[in-house]
Amino acid sequence: MVSTRRPPETRRPRPARFPVSCQVAVLGGGLAGMATAARLQAAGVSTVVIEAHGHVGGCAGYYRKRGFSFDVGATTMVDFEPGGVGAELLDSVGMEPVPGERLPGYVAWLPDRELVLHRDTRAWHRERLRALGDTARHRAFWAELDRLAHVFWDASRAGVRLPMRRPSDLVHNLGAIGPRNLPLTRHMNTTLGQALSRHGLRGEAPLVGLLSMLVEDTVHSTVDRAPLINAALGVTIRGAGLTRATGGMRGFWRRFTEHYRTLGGQLRVGCAAQSVHGRAGAFEVLTSRGVVHTEQVVSALPAATTARVVPALAAPLRPYLQRDEGDLGGAIVVFLGVPDDEVSGQEFTHHQLLQDYARPLGDGNNMFVSVSAPGDTDSAPPGHRAVMISTHTELADWEGLTAGDYERRRRETGERLVGLARRVHPNLGERARVWDVGTPRTYERYAFRPRGAVGGARQTPSNANQNAIPHSLGVPGLWLTGDSTWPGLGTVSCALGSRIVAARALKAARRTAR
Incomplete structure (x- = not known):
C-alpha cells in the first residue's frame, strides 16, 4: 500500500491548542474579516480569525462536489485592477495579483432587447x-x-x-x-x-x-x-473591472489564506464564536474549541449575530436591527456541473436576464448566470464547466414550510431557473453531472446567516452612508465590519470596510503598546 501521508517538510503545522492569545481576534472569515486580519497581520499586529464553517469565504465562498468548485455568492472580484480598492488590499498585505479571467463585460438580456455592458468605457457609452x-x-x-x-x-x-x-x-x-x-x-x-x-x-x-x-x-x-x-x-x-479568479472564489481563497498564514496569522475554522466578554486590552472570546484571549475584537459577523455573541454591543445595535429587519433578503442559487458544449456557444461567460418589466424583481425575474472560463480545470474537470444561476428571494417565502413542501419548492424553483437560463444556453443542464439548489435555508445552515439573509439590509437613504451601522458603537476595543456596516454590500465594500477598521484597530494597538 502506498502511503498518502505528506512528507514531514510539506505537512501543515498542527494548529496551536487553545487557549490562544493575540492582539486582535476577528470573528468571521468572510472577505471583510479575512481582509481586516491580513491587513493587521501585515502591519505587525497578531491576529486570530475564528470561523464557524470548515473553510473561509462566507458569502463570497465556495463549495466542491464531484470535481467542480462552485461560488456560493460572489462570482467575481470587483475593482482588483491597479489603483482599485481590491488591488489596494492585496498591495497592503504584500500579495501578488490573483490570476483569473478579466471579464470584458457581460450581456444583459431584457424582455425585448439585448445589450452588452462593456468593461471598456467608450464601448459602454x-x-x-x-x-x-x-x-x-x-x-x-x-x-x-x-x-x-x-x-x-x-x-x-x-x-x-x-x-x-x-x-x-x-x-x-x-x-x-x-x-x-x-x-x-x-x-x-x-x-x-x-x-x-x-x-x-x-x-x-x-x-x-x-x-x-x-x-x-x-x-x-x-x-x-x-x-x-x-x-x-x-x-x-463593470467599468471598475470584474475578474473571476482561476478556480473561482476557491482559487482566490486558497491564495489569500496561504498568504495570511505566511504572515503569521492564525486561522481557526470549524470554530464558532459563542460569546465575548471583558474590556479593551483584556477580552475573552469563548468559542466551540476553547478560549481566545485578546486585546481587541473585530466582528465581521452579521449584525444580528454580533448582537447575540457580543453582549456589550446588543443594546447599541438594537435600533439598527429593528430599523433594518424588514429590509433583509435572501438568495437562491442553482449549481450545475455540465459538459463544455452546453455553454460554449456564447462569447461572454456572464449574463444577466430580466423576464418581465412589469413584475417585481427576484425569484427568476432578474437572475445572473455565471460560467467558469474554458480551460479552468480548477473550477471543473477537463471538458466541463461550473455554472451558477442566482436570483434574489424573500425570506418569508421559505419559512414555515414542511420538509416535503420545502423540497418540492426547491426542486421546482431550480428547474424554473434553469429553464429561464436556456434563453442563453439552450441545452443547459441536459447532461449535468451536478445539479444542486441553494436557498435561504442553505445559507442559514452552512453560512450561519440568521434566517438565511445575505448581503446586509437593502440600502435606502435612511440606512446607508451617514445612516449606516458604524464601525464603532462607542465600546472601546470592539469593532464591526462586513455587509451589515458601511459601506454595505459586495466584495469591494468589504475590502474598503476592512481598510477603515484595520487602521483604527492598528492605531489602538500602537497606543496600547506605548
Missing part, C-alpha cells in the same frame, strides 16, 4: 445610447450618473469614512472627495428614481429595467429606494 435611447434627456442622465460614479469611486479608493462620527472624519472626507466635488454630497438623500424622474425618464421601461437589475444586485434595493450615489457606483462596477 455607445452601447447604452444605442440600446436604451439617444436623446438629450438620456445623455444628461448618463452624464450625471457618470460624474457621481467617477467622484465617489475615487473617494472610495481614497478611503472615505462614513458615517462621520468625529471632526477628523470630516477633514479626511473633504480630502477624499475634494472641495470642488463637495456640492455632489447633496445627493446623499436622493434616490435613483428621483433622478430618473427629474430627467423625464422614469417611464422608460428598458432603461429602468436595466437599472433595476443592476441596483438590486449591488445595493439590494429598488430604483425608487436606492440612494443615488450608491446606485451610481453599483451601475458602473
Whole structure:
C-alpha cells in the first residue's frame, strides 16, 4: 500500500491548542474579516480569525462536489485592477495579483432587447445610447450618473469614512472627495428614481429595467429606494473591472489564506464564536474549541449575530436591527456541473436576464448566470464547466414550510431557473453531472446567516452612508465590519470596510503598546 501521508517538510503545522492569545481576534472569515486580519497581520499586529464553517469565504465562498468548485455568492472580484480598492488590499498585505479571467463585460438580456455592458468605457457609452435611447434627456442622465460614479469611486479608493462620527472624519472626507466635488454630497438623500424622474425618464421601461437589475444586485434595493450615489457606483462596477479568479472564489481563497498564514496569522475554522466578554486590552472570546484571549475584537459577523455573541454591543445595535429587519433578503442559487458544449456557444461567460418589466424583481425575474472560463480545470474537470444561476428571494417565502413542501419548492424553483437560463444556453443542464439548489435555508445552515439573509439590509437613504451601522458603537476595543456596516454590500465594500477598521484597530494597538 502506498502511503498518502505528506512528507514531514510539506505537512501543515498542527494548529496551536487553545487557549490562544493575540492582539486582535476577528470573528468571521468572510472577505471583510479575512481582509481586516491580513491587513493587521501585515502591519505587525497578531491576529486570530475564528470561523464557524470548515473553510473561509462566507458569502463570497465556495463549495466542491464531484470535481467542480462552485461560488456560493460572489462570482467575481470587483475593482482588483491597479489603483482599485481590491488591488489596494492585496498591495497592503504584500500579495501578488490573483490570476483569473478579466471579464470584458457581460450581456444583459431584457424582455425585448439585448445589450452588452462593456468593461471598456467608450464601448459602454455607445452601447447604452444605442440600446436604451439617444436623446438629450438620456445623455444628461448618463452624464450625471457618470460624474457621481467617477467622484465617489475615487473617494472610495481614497478611503472615505462614513458615517462621520468625529471632526477628523470630516477633514479626511473633504480630502477624499475634494472641495470642488463637495456640492455632489447633496445627493446623499436622493434616490435613483428621483433622478430618473427629474430627467423625464422614469417611464422608460428598458432603461429602468436595466437599472433595476443592476441596483438590486449591488445595493439590494429598488430604483425608487436606492440612494443615488450608491446606485451610481453599483451601475458602473463593470467599468471598475470584474475578474473571476482561476478556480473561482476557491482559487482566490486558497491564495489569500496561504498568504495570511505566511504572515503569521492564525486561522481557526470549524470554530464558532459563542460569546465575548471583558474590556479593551483584556477580552475573552469563548468559542466551540476553547478560549481566545485578546486585546481587541473585530466582528465581521452579521449584525444580528454580533448582537447575540457580543453582549456589550446588543443594546447599541438594537435600533439598527429593528430599523433594518424588514429590509433583509435572501438568495437562491442553482449549481450545475455540465459538459463544455452546453455553454460554449456564447462569447461572454456572464449574463444577466430580466423576464418581465412589469413584475417585481427576484425569484427568476432578474437572475445572473455565471460560467467558469474554458480551460479552468480548477473550477471543473477537463471538458466541463461550473455554472451558477442566482436570483434574489424573500425570506418569508421559505419559512414555515414542511420538509416535503420545502423540497418540492426547491426542486421546482431550480428547474424554473434553469429553464429561464436556456434563453442563453439552450441545452443547459441536459447532461449535468451536478445539479444542486441553494436557498435561504442553505445559507442559514452552512453560512450561519440568521434566517438565511445575505448581503446586509437593502440600502435606502435612511440606512446607508451617514445612516449606516458604524464601525464603532462607542465600546472601546470592539469593532464591526462586513455587509451589515458601511459601506454595505459586495466584495469591494468589504475590502474598503476592512481598510477603515484595520487602521483604527492598528492605531489602538500602537497606543496600547506605548
